Amino acid sequence: MHVTHLLPNASYRVHVNRTDFHADDAYSAYIELGSPKSLTAEQVAHRSELTRDLPETDKVVRSGAKGTVELTVPMNSNDIVLVKLEHHTGSK
8 A cells, every 4th residue: 555645754653454355354253153143252252352443553663754654464365454543653
């Protein structure tokens, strides 16, 4: 992903959240189990892990002199990836 129109030589915090539509989302995983009436504790824990809304990437990047930054985000088939950039001033 190539992001342009940023402040030159500035720091940005990058948050990447992924919404999957196949094997990695909770509903598809439930359907693939055969839609059981009850789940084991392990299956419930796995479904809960899939529905967390925590960023998979949370890091600081620096834009170049032309106000651009290049980001690589691994993708799976049918993924929707949400990327949020926030100007970063050095404090958390």
